[in-house]
Amino acid sequence: MTTKISVQQVGKVFGEGSHRVEALKQIDLDIADNEFVTFVGASGCGKSTLLRIIGGLEYHTTGNLLTDGRPVAGPGADRAMVFQHYSLYPWLTVMQNIKFSRRLAHGRENISEADVEAASGRADALLALMGLNAAANAWPNQLSGGMQQRVAIARALMGRPQVLLMDEPFGALDAQTREVMHDLILHVHKLERPTIAFVTHDVEEAIYLADRVVLMAPRPGRIDSIYTVPLPPEREQDMKHTPEFLALKKEILARIKETSGMKTDYDMLDQLNLGGVAA
Amino acid sequence: MTTSRPRRPGMWTIRGPLSRRLYWLFAAFGLLAPLGLWWFMASGSDVDKVFLPGPLDVFNRLVTWYVEDDLLADMGISIYRVTTGFLISAVIALPLALLIGTFRPVQAVLEPLTDFIRYMPAVAFIPLVMLWVGIEESSKIAIIFIGTFFQMVLMMAEDVRRVPLAQIEAAQTMGANRSETINLVIFQAAKPAIMDTLRVTMGWAWTYLVVAELVAASSGLGYSILKAQRFLQTDKIFVGIILIGLIGLVMDQLFRLAHRKAFPWLYLRS
Numbered sequence: 009m010t011t012k013i014s015v016q017q018v019g020k021v022f023g024e025g026s027h028r029v030e031a032l033k034q035i036d037l038d039i040a041d042n043e044f045v046t047f048v049g050a051s052g053c054g055k056s057t058l059l060r061i062i063g064g065l066e067y068h069t070t071g072n073l074l075t076d077g078r079p080v081a082g083p084g085a086d087r088a089m090v091f092q093h094y095s096l097y098p099w100l101t102v103m104q105n106i107k108f109s110r111r112l113a114h115g116r117e118n119i120s121e122a123d124v125e126a127a128s129g130r131a132d133a134l135l136a137l138m139g140l141n142a143a144a145n146a147w148p149n150q151l152s153g154g155m156q157q158r159v160a161i162a163r164a165l166m167g168r169p170q171v172l173l174m175d176e177p178f179g180a181l182d183a184q185t186r187e188v189m190h191d192l193i194l195h196v197h198k199l200e201r202p203t204i205a206f207v208t209h210d211v212e213e214a215i216y217l218a219d220r221v222v223l224m225a226p227r228p229g230r231i232d233s234i235y236t237v238p239l240p241p242e243r244e245q246d247m248k249h250t251p252e253f254l255a256l257k258k259e260i261l262a263r264i265k266e267t268s269g270m271k272t273d274y275d276m277l278d279q280l281n282l283g284g285v286a287a
Numbered sequence: 288m289t290t291s292r293p294r295r296p297g298m299w300t301i302r303g304p305l306s307r308r309l310y311w312l313f314a315a316f317g318l319l320a321p322l323g324l325w326w327f328m329a330s331g332s333d334v335d336k337v338f339l340p341g342p343l344d345v346f347n348r349l350v351t352w353y354v355e356d357d358l359l360a361d362m363g364i365s366i367y368r369v370t371t372g373f374l375i376s377a378v379i380a381l382p383l384a385l386l387i388g389t390f391r392p393v394q395a396v397l398e399p400l401t402d403f404i405r406y407m408p409a410v411a412f413i414p415l416v417m418l419w420v421g422i423e424e425s426s427k428i429a430i431i432f433i434g435t436f437f438q439m440v441l442m443m444a445e446d447v448r449r450v451p452l453a454q455i456e457a458a459q460t461m462g463a464n465r466s467e468t469i470n471l472v473i474f475q476a477a478k479p480a481i482m483d484t485l486r487v488t489m490g491w492a493w494t495y496l497v498v499a500e501l502v503a504a505s506s507g508l509g510y511s512i513l514k515a516q517r518f519l520q521t522d523k524i525f526v527g528i529i530l531i532g533l534i535g536l537v538m539d540q541l542f543r544l545a546h547r548k549a550f551p552w553l554y555l556r557s
């Protein structure tokens with residue numbers, strides 16, 4: 009297996025002086041070609057920052073970051089990013105959003121008639137894959153949140169990126185829609201074989217989707233542990249109820265709680281109750 | 288057993304609905320009530336017409352102005368001055384605002400400076416404008432420009448800054464270079480807000496008309512108001528003020544209409 013993304017001793021410091029925040033410290037991680045890796049961890053542990061550094065949207069202050077063995081210098085079409093909110097272009101229809109990358113010079117170099125045809129065919133295929141045929145000419149704000157995220161994913165896939173970076177892409181969706189999206193993204197992963205780095209707050213989602221789950225810890229942001237998911241590559245919703253799945257989920261949840269440095273919920277509740285009595 | 292039908296939210300619900308008919312009814316009330324009040328106050332027998340002319344006097348003055356004093360020419364020249372000053376300021380402000388809202392160094396150089404100048408009263412520039420631009424038509428346009436430009440730049444720059452970062456970054460991770468990001472994303476995303484800023488600043492441009500026509504003018508609505516003041520033609524002052532208001536209202540509505548036509552995706556609800 010070849011390494012797609014190599015994160016070597018990467019550190020990130022925001023601000024200086026009294027505003028200095030060490031968001032990431034000595035991150036070491038190799039992500040293999042076609043691998044699906046999810047990132048979980050307490051809020052503020054640097055998941056988004058790491059993803060943005062891989063995407064070239066943020067610069068690391070120490071260490072090396074390589075894709076295909078070459079250092080990353082800024083964002084590029086080989087690493088598409090899907091955001092949680094507000095990334096679709098409201099003035100373009102669904103179809104125009106998906107074809108956006110075709111309007112860029114980068115997508116127009118040495119272009120032939122056949123390429124234009126193929127691109128158009130690919131847009132149609134992505135539309136069908138995402139179940140958006142009926143919405144092709146709608147504007148984004150006519151769509152539900154789940155449909156909007158499907159458009160965002162289709163748009164990211166349009167340029168055949170080798171890496172797909174997703175920062176809580178389903179964070180704003182309801183549980184049912186989310187399950188549908190899970191199977192959809194797994195299907196996409198099987199068809200297109202991109203390498204996927206996926207940040208989430210939902211441990212169940214993290215396990216269900218991933219080959220490996222990376223657990224990060226805060227202050228300073230670092231990798232705490234990495235879990236290889238003991239499930240067959242073909243995932244099915246029923247697997248969420250298997251003992252292996254549940255055991256791993258419990259283990260990860262417990263570890264996140266330990267690393268987060270927050271009091272347990274029971275302590276909090278006690279405090280609330282005491283406050284109530286005192287008042 | 289009684290079933291209760293769900294009730295339509297009333298018009299006093301917070302951000303509640305209002306039917307089109309009721310809307311126009313209320314709007315008509317809002318416009319006609321002050322007119323009625325004015326009529327009532329002016330119709331008292333002991334009210335001096337120089338102090339407060341009635342609606343009829345004002346209407347008569349409107350007719351004489353139109354018939355004898357070439358009202359249309361005055362309106363035309365004023366509209367020309369305001370729109371020219373406004374357009375020049377818009378054409379210069381737009382690229383500057385895009386740069387200020389996009390690049391921090393440009394912001395650092397231009398924004399504090401603009402902020403400083405915009406607090407200077409446009410009237411105070413009159414002597415300088417006369418000195419530098421002269422007393423030709425261009426001087427009136429220059430005053431309108433000074434009155435609107437600096438506000439316009441700052442507001443447009445803010446519109447540009449409000450473009451969601453996710454939209455910009457999405458383009459970058461699809462391979463957009465800098466000029467593509469600015470042209471295909473930032474400008475497109477900011478357009479509706481910029482158009483609203485144009486609508487608002489157009490209104491402000493009109494408020495500088497009287498100031499502009501202080502400069503050696505011999506025609507125009509603002510000039511006529513100033514001249515009427517000298518001859519105590521209060522009714523003519525009323526006509527001038529009301530006409531400026533009406534022209535402003537019409538332009539405002541035209542901008543709103545154009546906004547609806549140009550950005551239909553913003554008007555999908557209601």
Ligand SMILES: Nc1ncnc2c1ncn2[C@@H]1O[C@H](COP(=O)(O)OP(=O)(O)OP(=O)(O)O)[C@@H](O)[C@H]1O
Binds near residue numbers: 029030053054055
């Ligand atoms: N642009 C920035 N400037 C300053 N500090 C930042 C910036 N972005 C992130 N940080 C800080 O870096 C740390 C990591 O933030 P990050 O957003 O990566 O966390 P996260 O794991 O994604 O959190 P969440 O789960 O809440 O999304 C936080 O302490 C945050 O305050």
Ligand SMILES: [Mg+2]
Binds near residue numbers: 055056057175
């Ligand atoms: Mg985050």
